[in-house]
Amino acid sequence: MTQSIQLPIIDLTSPDRVSTARAIRQACLEVGFFYLINHGVDEKLFKQVLEQSKKFFSLSLEEKMKLVRRNHRGYTPLYAEKLDPSSTTQGDSKESFYIGSLEGKGVVSNLNQWPAEEVLPCWRSTMEDYHRRVLDAGIRLISLVALALELEEDFFHKSGACDSPNAFLRLLHYPGELQLSEQVVYGASAHSDYGMLTLLATDGVGGLQVCREKFKKPQIWEDVHHLSGAFIVNIGDMMERWTNCLFRSTLHRVMPTGQERYSVLRFHHMLNSFFFSNSLFYPLFRSMHVCGMLVYVI
């Protein structure tokens, strides 16, 4: 039987920022995942996002394919993606919709694709509202992450990392039908996220699992439970690199449960020139241990 993991809970409104940063540090060192509560994104708004997401995924395939993914934005049909390219099974059993950054320096927001207002009224405004609010929560969290790295609280802001967040909102729908074949068809096969931070919200249906030791064989997978109203936050590969593996980008996947499932992810990548051109990270690199991974030379 799969064990469950107890993730730490981080309160974004806690007045004791030093202790909160310490708790984030520990979570990022040990698991790379934590729950974020009191993040300021209204539960009602999240419910509306889920409703609108269901409406979109319930459209006919023909209608959805009008918005098929271009410039990394729009609709990806069932089985079109496989997050673990080494898996021998067919593509992942999920369909998705990607929405790129809305504003910020250098953001070309008109690349985003939207369902027509007559087809899905208020869809775009609901998604835009949610996108902005999760960005606010992410930016507040990033100050604490800076403290957790023993950097100045405004380190990422001062470095310009928050000016043009290369952030994506991804809506996911797992249809939940169990395949009759012998092979497991994953909802999302094993992967780590490639960005800086991911904020995930789900409709409460389980299936998410983490593997803390990605290089150990056999891999041990643990269930991540839903915590009502909380985001599940995880560290991505970019942050793992920046910190020379001090913070972990943990392997995770979504298993089929036989139940339909919806989730919404916001990826904070912040991949802009600041990292490559700014030497502020250099001391951080110097002070971290190297663990056999490529280290950028600045």
Ligand SMILES: O=C(O)CCC(=O)C(=O)O
């Ligand atoms: O839907 C989920 O719970 C997680 C999906 C995921 O990890 C991803 O799309 O990167």
Ligand SMILES: [Fe+2]
């Ligand atoms: Fe992921």
